Amino acid sequence: MARRVAIVGAGQTHHKSHRLDVNGREMINEAVMRALADSEITITDIDAIIIGNMDHFESINYVDTWSVEGSGGVMKPIMKVTTGGTTGTSVAIAAYYHVASGLFDRVLAIGWEKNSESDTTAAIVTCSDPVWDRFSYSGAIPSLATEASAYMEQYGATQEDAARVAVRDRTHALNNPYAQMYNRPITIQDVMESSMLAYPIKLLDVCPRTDGACAVVFAAEGIAEKMIPRPAWIKSTAVRHTTTWFGDVDYDTGMLSLQRAAREAYEKAGIKNPAEDFDVAELYLPYSYAGLKWIEALGFCGPGEGPAFVGEGNTDMGGIIPMNPSGGVISTNCIGATALLRVAEAAIQIMGKGEKRQVPDVKTALATGFGGCWWSDVVILTGDKP
Amino acid sequence: MAAWLQDVEDLTLKGQINVPYTWSVGEVGSRFLVALRDEEKILGNRCPSCNTVYVPPRKNCGSCFKDIDDNQWAELGPEGVVTAFTIVRYDYPLQPAKAPFAYAIIKLDGADVGFVHLIRQGLEKLRNGVRVKALFKEERTGHILDIDSFVLLEA
Amino acid sequence: MEKIAIVGVAQTKYERRKKGEIFYDMVYEVTTKAMEDAGYTLDDIDNVITVSNDFWDGRTISCMAVQEVAGAHDKNVSTVEGDGAFGAFYGAMRVLGGFKTTLVVTHSKGSEGDSKVITNAMFDPVYHRALGLDAISSSALQAQAYMEKYGITEEQCAMVSVKNHGNAKNNPCAQLPMNITVEDVMRSRKIADPLKLLDCSPVSDGAAAIIIADKDSAKKARNTPVWIKGIAHCSDAYFLGDRDLADPRALKDAAARAYAMAGITRPRDEIDVVELYDAFSYMEPLWLEGMGFCNQGDGGRMIEKGISVKGGSLPVNPSGGVLSAHPVLTAGLARIIESTLQLRGEADERQVPGARTALAHGINGPCGQSHCVWILGRE
Ligand SMILES: [Zn+2]
Numbered sequence: 001m002a003r004r005v006a007i008v009g010a011g012q013t014h015h016k017s018h019r020l021d022v023n024g025r026e027m028i029n030e031a032v033m034r035a036l037a038d039s040e041i042t043i044t045d046i047d048a049i050i051i052g053n054m055d056h057f058e059s060i061n062y063v064d065t066w067s068v069e070g071s072g073g074v075m076k077p078i079m080k081v082t083t084g085g086t087t088g089t090s091v092a093i094a095a096y097y098h099v100a101s102g103l104f105d106r107v108l109a110i111g112w113e114k115n116s117e118s119d120t121t122a123a124i125v126t127c128s129d130p131v132w133d134r135f136s137y138s139g140a141i142p143s144l145a146t147e148a149s150a151y152m153e154q155y156g157a158t159q160e161d162a163a164r165v166a167v168r169d170r171t172h173a174l175n176n177p178y179a180q181m182y183n184r185p186i187t188i189q190d191v192m193e194s195s196m197l198a199y200p201i202k203l204l205d206v207c208p209r210t211d212g213a214c215a216v217v218f219a220a221e222g223i224a225e226k227m228i229p230r231p232a233w234i235k236s237t238a239v240r241h242t243t244t245w246f247g248d249v250d251y252d253t254g255m256l257s258l259q260r261a262a263r264e265a266y267e268k269a270g271i272k273n274p275a276e277d278f279d280v281a282e283l284y285l286p287y288s289y290a291g292l293k294w295i296e297a298l299g300f301c302g303p304g305e306g307p308a309f310v311g312e313g314n315t316d317m318g319g320i321i322p323m324n325p326s327g328g329v330i331s332t333n334c335i336g337a338t339a340l341l342r343v344a345e346a347a348i349q350i351m352g353k354g355e356k357r358q359v360p361d362v363k364t365a366l367a368t369g370f371g372g373c374w375w376s377d378v379v380i381l382t383g384d385k386p
Numbered sequence: 387m388a389a390w391l392q393d394v395e396d397l398t399l400k401g402q403i404n405v406p407y408t409w410s411v412g413e414v415g416s417r418f419l420v421a422l423r424d425e426e427k428i429l430g431n432r433c434p435s436c437n438t439v440y441v442p443p444r445k446n447c448g449s450c451f452k453d454i455d456d457n458q459w460a461e462l463g464p465e466g467v468v469t470a471f472t473i474v475r476y477d478y479p480l481q482p483a484k485a486p487f488a489y490a491i492i493k494l495d496g497a498d499v500g501f502v503h504l505i506r507q508g509l510e511k512l513r514n515g516v517r518v519k520a521l522f523k524e525e526r527t528g529h530i531l532d533i534d535s536f537v538l539l540e541a
Numbered sequence: 542m543e544k545i546a547i548v549g550v551a552q553t554k555y556e557r558r559k560k561g562e563i564f565y566d567m568v569y570e571v572t573t574k575a576m577e578d579a580g581y582t583l584d585d586i587d588n589v590i591t592v593s594n595d596f597w598d599g600r601t602i603s604c605m606a607v608q609e610v611a612g613a614h615d616k617n618v619s620t621v622e623g624d625g626a627f628g629a630f631y632g633a634m635r636v637l638g639g640f641k642t643t644l645v646v647t648h649s650k651g652s653e654g655d656s657k658v659i660t661n662a663m664f665d666p667v668y669h670r671a672l673g674l675d676a677i678s679s680s681a682l683q684a685q686a687y688m689e690k691y692g693i694t695e696e697q698c699a700m701v702s703v704k705n706h707g708n709a710k711n712n713p714c715a716q717l718p719m720n721i722t723v724e725d726v727m728r729s730r731k732i733a734d735p736l737k738l739l740d741c742s743p744v745s746d747g748a749a750a751i752i753i754a755d756k757d758s759a760k761k762a763r764n765t766p767v768w769i770k771g772i773a774h775c776s777d778a779y780f781l782g783d784r785d786l787a788d789p790r791a792l793k794d795a796a797a798r799a800y801a802m803a804g805i806t807r808p809r810d811e812i813d814v815v816e817l818y819d820a821f822s823y824m825e826p827l828w829l830e831g832m833g834f835c836n837q838g839d840g841g842r843m844i845e846k847g848i849s850v851k852g853g854s855l856p857v858n859p860s861g862g863v864l865s866a867h868p869v870l871t872a873g874l875a876r877i878i879e880s881t882l883q884l885r886g887e888a889d890e891r892q893v894p895g896a897r898t899a900l901a902h903g904i905n906g907p908c909g910q911s912h913c914v915w916i917l918g919r920e
Contacts, residue, residue: 065906100638500782
């Protein structure tokens with residue numbers, strides 16, 4: 001029988017566009033030391049480590065073995081889990097199974113990226129099939145732009161509707177000193193006037209490139225409760241990484257992988273009405289339009305209702321379902337860490353450690369990951385032991 | 387087997403992942419490389435917990451998992467002892483020397499861990515235990531190859 | 542640990558260059574064959590672990606290439622980047638942690654990349670990469686350090702190569718079955734002293750898959766289940782100069798924990814067959830020492846005494862080992878598959894009679910920095 005598992009501490013770097021003062025290993029170490037301090041343990045209490053990033057952003061082959069001095073993996077079990085943008089949730093879910101299996105009591109999940117070290121787009125375009133896709137339709141922006149324009153066409157959503165999402169996340173980042181875009185608020189006009197990357201996506205609609213790391217401590221039932229007063233229990237997880245070719249994505253049926261992952265995770269967790277059942281959501285929204293369309297896939301509102309739902313303030317701090325109190329991916333995007341930051345921030349909300357970004361009385365939280373070829377991960381956390 | 391498989395031509399496609407990189411060395415490593423460049427010195431540092439003297443120097447000790455603070459720097463070498471080596475017999479564009487040349491793990495005087503570098507000359511005399519000395523390049527840029535190689539010292 | 546089992550296995554033939562088959566084809570082949578072997582359909586598989594590496598595959602998010610052909614459509618799936626033994630480790634944890642059946646699938650087309658460039662990227666970009674180190678030259682440093690420290694001879698290492706290439710003649714999947722002599726190895730081209738051509742594994746193309754099942758699901762499988770008795774992994778320090786390359790302490794740690802889980806106290810007596818990751822001939826004696834099959838430094842004599850030959854008291858790599866086929870990432874899973882076949886009694890010409898307990902092993906990183914040890918049993 002699988003053991004119950006909780007998050008008992010999290011640490012992250014102060015995310016920046018360039019961290020020239022540290023190399024990758026040293027940056028990882030900052031997040032790890034903060035996670036250990038937050039959990040009030042030392043590295044000797046950690047039984048295993050899971051680490052992830054994207055190889056070609058730093059050109060490090062076998063990051064698990066390269067990083068041990070920073071991660072704490074010298075003479076410990078360590079493995080690398082990596083799935084592109086979803087790496088962070090993949091790492092978190094792997095940490096969950098390390099503990100749930102009964103083989104390890106306390107494990108450390110690490111996601112990191114030093115995006116300043118390379119050309120993100122030059123690396124990301126190589127995700128698509130070298131024979132069929134790489135020369136024509138690859139990388140993040142073209143497929144996201146296709147989705148956005150299809151959504152606008154289908155439901156009459158506007159560029160201003162999307163800009164509202166970017167403004168929300170950047171406003172929330174005012175409360176998060178770790179965010180790269182901390183204290184850099186923007187207006188809808190700023191978004192509309194920012195340079196067009198690929199219609200309808202403009203510069204301020206998309207995530208930045210970030211140097212940063214995140215580390216999260218997972219512990220087993222029986223241990224977690226003794227470590228901190230209110231652990232964040234993993235209630236359910238679900239993953240859909242189905243598609244291989246960008247051309248196979250159907251943009252008119254909603255965000256399919258997210259619908260399917262959410263359906264499974266909600267069913268396991270007993271979530272019936274997401275807008276009511278969740279107290280906070282930390283969503284991997286790499287660009288503003290996702291904040292309209294993907295929340296429909298998550299069942300926060302019906303198809304085409306995203307713009308109104310967001311526009312009415314339901315997703316702001318103080319709204320029915322605050323989204324991205326951390327400032328989200330639009331405010332910080334150290335890619336291998338990005339989805340783990342969603343899980344960490346959701347856990348922080350349950351543990352009540354959100355300081356200025358804390359949503360009151362969080363019992364149930366949703367975290368998501370996005371990546372690869374329109375892939376989605378869903379993680380549900382709760383303050384009550386499942 | 388389908389008939390068309392008998393004589394289908396197997397095509398391949400050439401490609402390369404072309405991504406330029408700019409790696410952060412970090413402050414500790416930068417001091418090490420700057421000392422190579424500006425002073426022809428090899429710096430290490432000592433973990434205050436286990437007393438290991440590391441080269442290249444580290445920001446934290448991987449074994450003790452504690453920060454190594456500022457005042458633990460030590461100048462090492464430039465001489466040391468070979469503890470392991472291999473004479474490389476193949477050429478490859480990645481290698482900074484033409485074969486035959488050697489890679490060696492060198493215990494620099496004052497260090498507790500080995501330092502991996504090149505030996506170009508005197509390969510026939512190369513043994514574990516021989517003493518070697520760092521040979522610096524004339525033109526140095528703050529790079530591990532500011533040390534051209536290590537040279538064997540006469541016994 | 543709860544009882545979980547390997548219920549299905551499949552591997553392709555390992556070849557220098559698979560011209561006709563791309564990743565998708567190889568993965569599809571082993572996925573379907575592993576299910577066939579287990580007597581399962583795709584409906585019986587509830588989650589998938591793929592293993593790939595962006596450097597070896599020459600693409601970012603390399604797992605993207607194989608999701609559908611791994612049967613992961615609309616299923617929970619994840620990816621381990623590293624040797625297949627580590628991927629299988631995660632697969633096993635997922636069954637222990639709530640899933641019923643994990644399909645683990647690995648692929649490798651070493652022929653499509655440049656192994657020296659790819660393994661050079663294991664080394665630290667600031668301190669070691671510019672030196673031009675790669676898997677071969679770094680391993681040569683380890684071989685020299687180990688052989689010098691304990692007086693292991695080149696002839697003893699050559700005997701490993703002779704044995705394993707000879708064993709490969711009994712393995713239809715092996716790439717390099719060969720009748721060679723110690724003299725042939727000794728006279729083969731010098732690569733990086735003390736390694737000669739015939740001390741080195743090839744780089745291969747191939748794929749492999751296993752299905753791991755919980756106790757109830759294992760009952761539904763067509764085959765005799767092979768039970769996972771103990772699993773553990775551990776990493777040493779990273780910088781080569783920080784390590785004692787002649788002392789595989791991470792392997793000792795992993796083996797000790799795997800033995801403890803499996804209740805093994807006398808590995809030499811209790812384990813019947815070993816499939817270990819011999820990327821180079823010296824690795825076999827060094828890893829045997831790390832696994833506690835002999836005292837430190839006695840690995841060479843163990844080879845010399847013939848203990849590890851097919852008819853010996855502890856056959857090692859009856860499949861021909863990694864020296865006879867080295868699909869990087871897949872090779873550790875191949876060790877698990879070969880061990881499974883041995884315990885099922887289905888290893889045909891390479892069968893070790895009466896094998897009841899087997900050890901399978903994989904490595905990650907330079908010079909066996911990280912080790913994964915599996916103890917498998919018939920009961
Ligand atoms: Zn120390």
